[in-house]
Amino acid sequence: xxxxxxxxxxxxxxxxxxxxxxxxxxxxxxxxxxxxxxxxxxxxxxxxxxxxxxxxxxxxxxxxxxxxxxxxxxxxxxxxxxxxxxxxxxxxxxxxxxxxxxxxxxxxxxxxxxxxxxxxxxxxxxxxxxxxxxxxxxxxxxxxxxxxxxxxxxxxxxxxxxxxxxxxxxxxxxxxxxxxxxxxxxxxxxxxxxxxxxxxxxxxxxxxxxxxxxxxxxxxxxxxxxxxxxxxxxxxxxxxxxxxxxxxxxxxxxxxxxxxxxxxxxxxxxxxxxx
Numbered sequence: 001x002x003x004x005x006x007x008x009x010x011x012x013x014x015x016x017x018x019x020x021x022x023x024x025x026x027x028x029x030x031x032x033x034x035x036x037x038x039x040x041x042x043x044x045x046x047x048x049x050x051x052x053x054x055x056x057x058x059x060x061x062x063x064x065x066x067x068x069x070x071x072x073x074x075x076x077x078x079x080x081x082x083x084x085x086x087x088x089x090x091x092x093x094x095x096x097x098x099x100x101x102x103x104x105x106x107x108x109x110x111x112x113x114x115x116x117x118x119x120x121x122x123x124x125x126x127x128x129x130x131x132x133x134x135x136x137x138x139x140x141x142x143x144x145x146x147x148x149x150x151x152x153x154x155x156x157x158x159x160x161x162x163x164x165x166x167x168x169x170x171x172x173x174x175x176x177x178x179x180x181x182x183x184x185x186x187x188x189x190x191x192x193x194x195x196x197x198x199x200x201x202x203x204x205x206x207x208x209x210x211x212x213x214x215x216x217x218x219x220x221x222x223x224x225x226x227x228x229x230x231x232x233x234x235x236x237x238x239x240x241x242x243x244x245x246x247x248x249x250x251x252x253x254x255x256x257x258x259x260x261x262x263x264x265x266x267x268x269x270x271x272x273x274x275x
Contacts, residue, residue: 004114005118008115012122012123017085017088018085021081022130025126025130026130028078028081029071029134030134033134036070040058040060040061060142060143061226061228062138062142063142063143064152065139065146065150065154066226067136067139067142067153068139068153068154068156068157069226070138072135072157072159073226075131076164076223079168082124082164083167083188086168086175087172088175089116089119090116090175091180091181092181094179113269116176117262120165120172121165124161124164125161127164128157128164131160159247165258166257166258167216167219170215170261171184172261173265174188176268191216196215199214218250218253221247221250222247222251222254224240225243
């Protein structure tokens with residue numbers, strides 16, 4: 001396994017798209033959070049009564065320890081960026097027939113698929129590392145006096161990783177089954193941005209409580225909206241508390257969904273024609 005890890009890391013780090021993706025993520029994550037931080041400041045700075053009320057309701061979502069929650073939630077909007085890379089990585093294996101060459105070189109089919117699992121794990125880890133740095137930077141910038149509370153919400157780090165890994169696994173599955181980058185990316189974007197959002201809206205309108213079981217929603221619900229979202233009335237508070245109580249179930253469901261995805265990939269690859 002360590003050899004596969006080394007080989008896949010050598011492949012990824014020599015792939016220009018990986019560094020482009022990393023650069024875009026490193027720009028996007030701070031930018032989206034800085035935008036919301038500026039909005040927060042506009043509402044809370046000043047001596048007007050409305051500013052004081054807003055500050056009371058919002059607290060400081062970018063201070064320790066809440067920064068890990070807030071930054072994870074806003075950063076999760078951009079899983080599309082690493083998803084593009086994952087789809088390109090697996091479809092390139094078929095475009096350049098390196099999947100076949102690996103088998104000729106002595107890899108087993110399981111080892112090849114394990115290497116792709118490692119790819120997704122590495123990319124998810126890199127994305128998580130960027131998120132951690134952004135969360136720490138905002139926490140230190142927004143309220144350095146609360147540094148002593150840094151450990152209170154560190155559990156959002158593995159939760160962010162799990163969400164990222166789960167959604168990148170869906171992207172991988174599409175790329176693996178379709179084999180064509182443009183088509184797989186189109187399907188993923190259409191489902192991610194259009195189909196599931198329409199389904200969620202329709203099911204909520206019809207009051208059918210199954211939206212949290214949809215492929216993307218199941219992992220999206222791991223990271224609920226920041227804590228201040230529960231401060232805007234009784235209904236908001238009840239909704240926020242309910243979402244928190246369901247996080248454990250969503251984590252389990254996400255693990256099950258993701259496991260199924262990789263079992264399917266391994267099973268299909270064990271029988272797939274390598275031509």
